[in-house]
Amino acid sequence: MLIENTTKRKLQQGEAVFGCFFRQADPTLAEFVALQGWDFLVFDGEHGSLEARDIEGLVRAAELNGVTPIARVPANEAHVILRFLDAGAHGIHIPWVNTVEGVEQAVMSAKYGPRGLRGLAGSRQGGWGSKEALADFTARANRETMVIIHIETAQAAAAVEDYASIDDVDVLFIGPTDLSHSLGHPGNPDHPDVRRVMERVAGVVTASDKTLGIFAGTPAFAEEWHERGARYFTAGFEGLVKQGMQTYLTAVRG
Numbered sequence: 001m002l003i004e005n006t007t008k009r010k011l012q013q014g015e016a017v018f019g020c021f022f023r024q025a026d027p028t029l030a031e032f033v034a035l036q037g038w039d040f041l042v043f044d045g046e047h048g049s050l051e052a053r054d055i056e057g058l059v060r061a062a063e064l065n066g067v068t069p070i071a072r073v074p075a076n077e078a079h080v081i082l083r084f085l086d087a088g089a090h091g092i093h094i095p096w097v098n099t100v101e102g103v104e105q106a107v108m109s110a111k112y113g114p115r116g117l118r119g120l121a122g123s124r125q126g127g128w129g130s131k132e133a134l135a136d137f138t139a140r141a142n143r144e145t146m147v148i149i150h151i152e153t154a155q156a157a158a159a160v161e162d163y164a165s166i167d168d169v170d171v172l173f174i175g176p177t178d179l180s181h182s183l184g185h186p187g188n189p190d191h192p193d194v195r196r197v198m199e200r201v202a203g204v205v206t207a208s209d210k211t212l213g214i215f216a217g218t219p220a221f222a223e224e225w226h227e228r229g230a231r232y233f234t235a236g237f238e239g240l241v242k243q244g245m246q247t248y249l250t251a252v253r254g
């Protein structure tokens, strides 16, 4: 399959997009999740045990249902990003990027030349060269592959102006949980100190040509940040299942 990134297209048209973090190495469950109407799924190799090998089957489950497969890598390392993209992800979440040099390094790892230094070979993402020449594939991959950079420490937040100046970053993504931890209020993104930093980041990103992204586990949180200009939202599979089950059990035990 020639990759076409429908999530990236929607963002380019000014739409908001919604995705779900997923970290079970189970393509059948991923298929079920993909059927629920998400724009994209983020297969999580950071806070999960997914390896590049797991990504292939999960990507197929998403592609089968017209959902954009994205992967979160465990680290900002070229050889790790390469394997997750080669396995077929249409985009890459890079966590814990704490310097502007790290942002540039992430883009260089995710893009082929002339922009980047991604290693080239016939791979699953390019259909192993079956449908298009490698020269065409490198241009397509550079066009379609999304780069999503996490801002989730005080150090990263302080440098957001520099992050927003790096070409070929699609989304600057606030990780409220890690950021709250970094600012001394672990797990409390509503603390005024954390909110102040998140609002500053949002102001800088929305004034730039990057899309503002954020993890929003509840509709209310997503709505608030949509009003602040965010257009790329993620929730988490377990959080949503937990809410559904607990709501059900509370009601039936009534």
Ligand code: 3PY
Pocket (backbone or CB within 6 Å): 095, 150, 152, 174, 175, 176, 177, 178, 179, 215
């Ligand atoms: C965070 O909140 O730290 C995240 O990384 C969300 O995905």
Ligand code: MG
Pocket (backbone or CB within 6 Å): 095, 150, 152, 175, 177, 178
């Ligand atoms: Mg995080």
